[in-house]
Amino acid sequence: MKKILAPLLLAAALSACTSVAKIEGDQVVNEKLAVHVSDAWNKVDDPWEADPYDTWTREGLPLDHLRFWGGVREGQPLMTKPMVFLRNDDQKERRIPTFRAGLPPEKLVSLFEELYSTAGAVTVTRVDPATFAGQKAVRFEFTVTRRIDDLTMRGVGWVTVKRSPVYGDELYAATFVAPKLSFFERMLPLAEAVVRTAKIKTPSHRM
Numbered sequence: 001m002k003k004i005l006a007p008l009l010l011a012a013a014l015s016a017c018t019s020v021a022k023i024e025g026d027q028v029v030n031e032k033l034a035v036h037v038s039d040a041w042n043k044v045d046d047p048w049e050a051d052p053y054d055t056w057t058r059e060g061l062p063l064d065h066l067r068f069w070g071g072v073r074e075g076q077p078l079m080t081k082p083m084v085f086l087r088n089d090d091q092k093e094r095r096i097p098t099f100r101a102g103l104p105p106e107k108l109v110s111l112f113e114e115l116y117s118t119a120g121a122v123t124v125t126r127v128d129p130a131t132f133a134g135q136k137a138v139r140f141e142f143t144v145t146r147r148i149d150d151l152t153m154r155g156v157g158w159v160t161v162k163r164s165p166v167y168g169d170e171l172y173a174a175t176f177v178a179p180k181l182s183f184f185e186r187m188l189p190l191a192e193a194v195v196r197t198a199k200i201k202t203p204s205h206r207m
Helices: 002-015 105-116 183-195
Strands: 019-029 033-045 053-057 065-073 120-132 135-146 152-164 168-179
Touching: 019 053, 019 065, 033 065, 033 183, 065 183, 105 120, 105 135, 105 152, 105 168, 120 152, 120 168, 152 183, 168 183
Parallel strands: none
Antiparallel strands: 019 033, 033 053, 053 065, 065 168, 120 135, 135 152, 152 168
16 A cells, blocks of 8 residues: 555645646757657646756656756756655765766766666666667666655666767757556657657757
């Protein structure tokens, strides 16, 4: 019963301060990463937080989420300060993963390992070369055993870095996470279909 009630209580807490809107068609993340949605996803917005990513879901938080980062600059964090209820009271406050120029692929993956560790124990199970948003990238797989309810989540991510003539190296990424049993395998093709459409927008030059 505890495993069932905990996610519902978390969802209730989140819904009190978030808005959810159905999205379809062309979408742009941070004015830099364009993606196309052919099947309905729901965008989650929190007016009290300014996370540097967009969060989408199909079945609702905290069951699944698809996140996109568009153009995270040198020295910028990949997330805002973790909420207190994501960690035990006796734990030290976790460091916020921050993008630094020149990071090798394994260190880029470590940023997301650190990010998801705010929710529970993370294990990276696979790292492979890939393509994301038209760039050479890294694709990684991982599991998260959520601290709040001991539910095992399975995740996949893509991360790449592209140099901007104005801002230097910028990070672009996507992650998809869902419960390991049933949900992940069923929903992964839907998430991958969106990820494959990702393109880095060419900056417009004004006279």
